[in-house]
Amino acid sequence: SQTIHQWPATLVQPVGSPLSLECTVEGTSNPNLYWYRQAAGRGLQLLFYSVGIGQISSEVPQNLSASRPQDRQFILSSKKLLLSDSGFYLCAWSVPRAAHAWDEQYFGPGTRLTVT
């Protein structure tokens, strides 16, 4: 069966410090991968998605970046964190289903980031 992992589970970082959040998927190949952010009292906002190694699409311009160094690894980074980067970050994966033209997204447990 497929599983998705995120770490760390919680993180407290000072303003201006770097960030690296990691997401890995097991039990599947060539998944679509996604990074979402959930701010307090708000829904999820898609930040990045990737359809393959080295292929990253950005949805929201910001000081965050994403990379996909391996097929099942997706990393969210920042060189200098802002207070506004605080939130709950969720990674998700899906398998493209060309025949059905939809792909259900499965979410990881999330990382709670607090920027102080």
Place this chain on the structure above:
Amino acid sequence: AQTVTQSQPEMSVQEAETVTLSCTYDTSESDYYLFWYKQPPSRQMILVIRQEAYKQQNATENRFSVNFQKAAKSFSLKISDSQLGDAAMYFCAYRRGSGGSNYKLTFGKGTLLTVNP
């Protein structure tokens, strides 16, 4: 751009009763998919139910069913025989069906459901 609106920030229901959560969306697309996700206190996002826009029949999953009104762009979730474990934040989400960045899920802001014993 597509938008998803959940007009009920909070709802409550008595255990074993039925509750309906509202969702409306705005799109110019004809091919799309709609989803309801549940986020319990653990913060894990769990897919509850999905609906293909081209299907007229409303989707059902055990105690969960939807009322999909395509012309009105409405997609409500009905939870029957509510259980304590149904307490969670519920998000309505939209995804276009084909072309372009069709991987993107657009979420509403959520409805917090409380189940009273």
